[in-house]
Amino acid sequence: MDQRSDAGHPTVGAWTKRCYLAGRALMDSTLRPYDLGSTQWYVLWHLAHVGPTVQRDLGRALELERATLSGIVATLVRKGLVRQTSSGDDQRQRLLTLTAAGETLWRELPDLSFIHDAAFGGIDEAELATTIRVLQTATGRLNNLLRKE
């Protein structure tokens, strides 16, 4: 979504895309030596910090569709980093746990918080708050339109 105006001057939409893709690119390139994608990293992060999690809850936490997470988990299982066991309560649910290999790899991984700091560190707090409010407003409006279709 470039959303650049006809005149070619920069729009909020265009910068939103650029910024999102640049951040993801830096995450990806940092994680490339570990053969890990950015969203795979978030799954490991969650399992390492929160502990074993039912797939459904993980999907809600990371704001991913079931199908999307399903594929990412399959990759991590194939790599031997995550284990899927059937949860006792609900036979449909799958409980996700880090394997020993997953825990070992997690300890080797670099801290990725430097990316957010590098991007937004030192910027005036009020301006950051404004940015969040604008993006939040726009997102809400877009999701409203989406739901009405």
Add this chain to the structure above:
Amino acid sequence: MDQRSDAGHPTVGAWTKRCYLAGRALMDSTLRPYDLGSTQWYVLWHLAHVGPTVQRDLGRALELERATLSGIVATLVRKGLVRQTSSGDDQRQRLLTLTAAGETLWRELPDLSFIHDAAFGGIDEAELATTIRVLQTATGRLNNLLRKE
């Protein structure tokens, strides 16, 4: 790239992702009846407004890698909407032109500018300017880090 903080409160990065994805989702769902993706729409837009364009220049205008655009153009060619001819000057270059079918389809397509208006319309100009500046700064920093790797 969620980039949500450990505490879980919203970060600029998280909202950047949400906003970008919400905008693209609305574009995609608007274009679904025409069996067209958002970036395909941008290619048609450019060819309809600017005229026949060398693939390389189109890639720069839309800020897409050669490989990415290559695939998108292939799809549009397969659909019979765009024609690829070899440019006279440089035998490597490929000139892109709308076919008759492409021009016909373009005339039927809805105006998508309502999306940007719906998202950011009515928001204080100064706040929008701040948002752009923050995102622009962050993007620049991220790209700097990327280049240094």
Add this chain to the structure above:
DNA sequence: CGAATATCGCTAGGTAGCGAACGAATTATG
């Protein structure tokens, strides 16, 4: 209780993005 409904995870098929590597063509350089 039994039937309709909802939810969980998976598969299939699609778009959009990337890097790496390659052939062909062009440009720069020794």
Add this chain to the structure above:
DNA sequence: CATAATTCGTTCGCTACCTAGCGATATTCG
């Protein structure tokens, strides 16, 4: 001029997002 370096577009293989639809399980409700 000949060779080296670059550029253009393609292909390959990957991540990450989506919708639609399926089977199995839970839940709700008549």
